Amino acid sequence: MVPVLLSLPLLLGPAVFQETGSYSLTFLYTGLSRPSKGFPRFQATAFLNDQAFFHYNSNSGKAVPVGPRGPVEGMEDWEKESQLQRAREEIFLTTLKDIMDYYKDSTDGMFGCEITNNRSSGAVWRYAYDGEDFIEFNKEIPAWIPLDPAAANTKLKWEAEKVYVQRAKAYLEEECPEMLKRYLNYSRSYLDRTDPPTMIITSRRAPGRNRIFRCLAYDFYPQRISLHWNRASKKPASEPERGVFPNGNGTYLSWVDVEVPPQNSDPFLCLVEHKGLSQSLSVQWDETRKVKAENNVAARPQ
Known part of the structure; x- marks a missing residue:
């Protein structure tokens, strides 16, 4: 099997903070079906708005803050972040296996998942294949919506296993907003700053x-x-x-x-x-x- 790249950006924002500004929480996840020696099977980078604040990879199993200063300066419970990303790694690689089971003849692939929460469109979780929109989750129905004809079979499989619907809905409505609120306890003043040119x-x-x-x-x-x-x-x-x-x-x-x-x-x-x-x-x-x-x-x- 040819190694396949799966990348999931998870985005949340502006959420419930309209009165003081817009904030987003983004996770960029990358997984490899068969990584080369020295390359981690799974990597994650987290962003608050446009500011990276930690990295994680499956080789170390640890979330490490980016730089000596940053959006979450003063946050100390990095073991909690590491545990969360280890759980995300397991889910992510399961998704990668599901996709590879279906696309056995694919030589390469890229999948993305974006979560955004604002007044107009609500929360979205989307996958992309080869840079094209593939399937997204609608939490109001709730259901997976194919964005490409080839995604119809993926929809049937994921909705037959109800955990895919339950997991996405819980993430959009509960987990991600709570994470963003927790990070903002450390980062709000950093994100609201203005530095003149x-x-x-x-x-x-x-x-x-x-x-x-x-x-x-x-x-x-x-x-x-x-x-x-x-x-x-x-x-x-x-x-x-x-x-x-x-x-x-x-x-x-x-x-x-x-x-x-x-x-x-x-x-x-x-x-x-x-x-x-x-x-x-x-x-x-x-x-x-x-x-x-x-x-x-x-x-x-x-």
Whole structure:
């Protein structure tokens, strides 16, 4: 049998915390039908909102906090977390075996289970196969709903064994909300924090080519940010796509570039909006520091 990857992200949020903000609890589970030597059969990573706070694998059998600080700093009962994940490991690998019994000819597979709880859609537990939605659980019926014709047989098997329905319903309605409440005793202030961005403007130009200005924002939280280049005349300048990326310390970084022809002498402004700022910030390239800036020294906010 070819080793098969089964990955289950379990997501809960915003749950009962609408008055103070939205919070999510996410577990990313990965299992292998026949792991190679040195690779664990089962791994788990847990997230509160977008912040990882522990890892677990079947080789060690222990849940270990991520980093010296994090969303659950001060939580000490890691043996309880380890016991819970060992139970999850058993359930997960049983699910993997059920899927492999049906897909004997599959060379690889990916399955996902997402749980979310909000005012519009309620809680959802979903599996995906090869990146496509496969089957999900509706706790109001309660029943498994095929999202692909091939999932009809899986629905019949799981509903014939009523434990699959009972387990999913209990998780959605009881276990996951209680876990999220317990974690929030440690994490609410961490998740509600706002860290404003630190700004740097750099410039580079190859001989005979246009100059490229980069506006870089880093060490900010939460993740959402707006960065735009404008001319001083308020006409928007062109800019390429950019993204928002983890910074490795629980914060994020992002940047936006603009390409300027040598003959263009208009001042360019980088406009920044973020929850950690009391108002929009305008950062301008300082021509008086041209030489240092060409060597990637930070420009100062104006």
